[in-house]
Amino acid sequence: MVDTAIALAQSSRPRDLFARRLAAHLFTLLFLAAWQAAALVAPSYLLPSPAQVAWRLWSFVTSWRDLGHLAASLYHVAAAIAISFAIGSLLALIPYYVPPLRFAIERRIGPFLNSFSAIGWTLLSIMWFGVSPLTVIFAISAVLVPFALVNMSAGLANLDAEILEMAESFTRQLWRMFALVIAPSLYPFIFATLRIMFGVAWKVTLTAELFGGNSGLGYMINLSRQEFDTATIFAAIILIIAFVHTMDRYILARLQASVSRHYAY
Numbered sequence: 001m002v003d004t005a006i007a008l009a010q011s012s013r014p015r016d017l018f019a020r021r022l023a024a025h026l027f028t029l030l031f032l033a034a035w036q037a038a039a040l041v042a043p044s045y046l047l048p049s050p051a052q053v054a055w056r057l058w059s060f061v062t063s064w065r066d067l068g069h070l071a072a073s074l075y076h077v078a079a080a081i082a083i084s085f086a087i088g089s090l091l092a093l094i095p096y097y098v099p100p101l102r103f104a105i106e107r108r109i110g111p112f113l114n115s116f117s118a119i120g121w122t123l124l125s126i127m128w129f130g131v132s133p134l135t136v137i138f139a140i141s142a143v144l145v146p147f148a149l150v151n152m153s154a155g156l157a158n159l160d161a162e163i164l165e166m167a168e169s170f171t172r173q174l175w176r177m178f179a180l181v182i183a184p185s186l187y188p189f190i191f192a193t194l195r196i197m198f199g200v201a202w203k204v205t206l207t208a209e210l211f212g213g214n215s216g217l218g219y220m221i222n223l224s225r226q227e228f229d230t231a232t233i234f235a236a237i238i239l240i241i242a243f244v245h246t247m248d249r250y251i252l253a254r255l256q257a258s259v260s261r262h263y264a265y
Contacts, residue, residue, distance in 0.1 A: 048231040056231040057238060070239070072215035076133065076208075077201045080140035085197065087141070088148020096156045097174070106153070113146040118204045119211075126212040135212035136205065143204045144197050151196070155189030156182075191256040198252060202244050 032050055039049035048056075060066045091109065095102035121142040125135040159182065167181040209218025217236045224232040 045228040053234045057235040069220045073217045076136045084141040084144035088145045092152035136208040139208040151193040155186045187259045195252045
């Protein structure tokens with residue numbers, strides 16, 4: 001009976017997977033049909049048709065000028081993630097090694113960074129640095145720091161005390177313990193943090209580039225808004241969604257799963 005139940009369960013899995021994929025494809029087709037129907041009624045500057053957006057998307061990926069804006073956004077995101085992760089991790093490590101500073105960081109700096117909005121950081125950075133790439137990177141970094149601080153603090157709080165005690169029996173050098181024991185134990189938290197920051201960074205990037213950037217996809221969307229070029233706005237949004245989804249599902253998620261299998265305990 002048990003073998004029969006297992007066999008039936010295994011045979012039903014392909015059918016369930018096919019049904020889910022079929023439902024997803026049907027939903028996509030229905031959405032495109034509804035979009036096309038709405039585009040026939042609305043003017044093109046309000047709602048371009050799927051064909052117009054597809055053509056603009058093709059012209060986007062074949063234009064060096066447009067790809068330059070994409071490269072600028074990638075640079076802004078990568079630089080901001082690197083800076084904010086370093087700052088957030090440092091803020092998480094300070095109370096771990098200097099416990100008297102825990103209250104200052106967890107009850108003062110953390111809540112302040114968490115409560116400050118992306119628009120607020122963007123406006124402040126425009127006043128401080130003007131319209132420049134530094135403005136965009138600063139605004140994104142300021143928003144991302146709390147994510148690194150909270151996640152890395154959680155990782156440090158979940159370190160195995162027995163492993164740390166065993167490591168102390170082999171060496172008293174803090175840098176060796178950190179490099180050989182603490183850092184590898186934090187790998188699952190590090191990749192989870194980077195994965196979260198990557199998705200949030202793109203949301204903040206558009207806002208920061210829209211108000212304080214002179215390059216990037218947000219800057220391009222701002223120009224398109226002024227020219228009522230809605231097809232370009234749709235193409236940029238679709239490109240961002242496709243890029244973020246591809247990176248998250250096929251690269252970051254697999255790296256995180258691989259690291260978690262090797263280092264999680």
